[in-house]
Amino acid sequence: MIKKGWDEFEIGAMLRTFDGSINDIAGTSQDDRSYSENSSYTASVADWRLIKPVFNKDYCIDCQFCWIYCPDVSIISRDKKMIGVDMDHCKGCGICVEVCPTNPKSLLMFPEQAEEEAEIASWPAKDEEK
């Protein structure tokens, strides 16, 4: 992609999200789309994140609360199942953890550099207070 300088900006620009034409975008899953390099889908905001969500599928009941309330389209849901977090688009807001209803939660926030496998292995136990 040719990036233009601040003083080379054109008045009125059209950005094409896809390479080629797509006839039924609402019927085409993200996995099957040919995003152009102008789509923010191809970009990353991962470096914004200070803390990250880790997903433990053992407790997940696929309620999809995290999917609907994630502001950054970062919960990967396929066929009514939560399958993971899109780490290029997740900004680490923590909303998904707050709305997860399971006990213990199926998503928890950890420092960006935490080891996912180790955190899942030492997942907190059920909280009896609830």
Add this chain to the structure above:
Amino acid sequence: MSEMKKIKNLKEFSTSADRFEGANLLCPGCAHSIIVREVLNATNDDLVLSASTGCLEVCTAVYPYTSWDASWIHIGFENGSTAVAGAEAMYKALKNKGRLKQPDRNPKFVSFAGDGASYDIGFQWISGCMERGHNMMHVVLDNEVYANTGGQRSSSTPIGSSTTTAPAGRVSYGEKKNKKDMVSIMASHHIPYSAQVSPNKWKDMVKKIQHGFSVDGPVFINAVSPCTTEWKFDPKDTMLLADLSTDSLVFPLYEIIDGRELNITYRPKNVVPVEEYLAAQGRFKHLFKDEYKHLIKEWQDRVDDNWSYLQRREEARV
């Protein structure tokens, strides 16, 4: 007309193929995008969209990127509504002349705008769209402030809120005037549908958006959009703030059909005191000082009064 998308429950809803993308530059935890996703995912139809200048626009179309998988236009701060209205009028004209290449496709026309762009600067343009009867929907992302330019008050800012142009301090408790009742004003254009929605009640939102898409004529939607930066709360609490908004009745959820028939669509089982809603946000922190505490009671009285007004209207079918 094309068939309405069937969304029985959240699992079914989650099979939607999103047409709004990540790696946009909205703040972490921004409710604007949660609202946009709930609106866009309510239909499978083609979309013709606009965004007036404001956080949503400047954060989702940062050259050379776009986050929109639909026909989307940005023009001025004030005239996103008219841009969509123009597209809709063109669509109708081409349809009447039999010149549409795919006449069976049934695009939905939606303009998104902040409260600044809707309550103030785009006000007359939206009023014109409603009055002319365009088949379009205007959605306000109501964060009660001009967030994108640093948090100046708008005519949607509620009393007692500290903003950069109405700051709380030694001589002032912040914003002095009360929030404009935009839903009533728009309903008074006798449009087929206007409603207030909140992202935490996704089902209510989807139902209202689908109803809005199914009627012929202008639709006005006011969506409460908790803003982590200007309301001053932790980004993880966006949905908590939306819950507090609806459950304290600060943002009651209702609809007005044909400018007259008012229906309340959500009655909280346990109504939360307004104090809890205020206490959760930094913009109201000063109200808890002794000299301003009476304002909290005033807030509660006003919210109670509005709720009883809405109930009376609902009952009287006016």
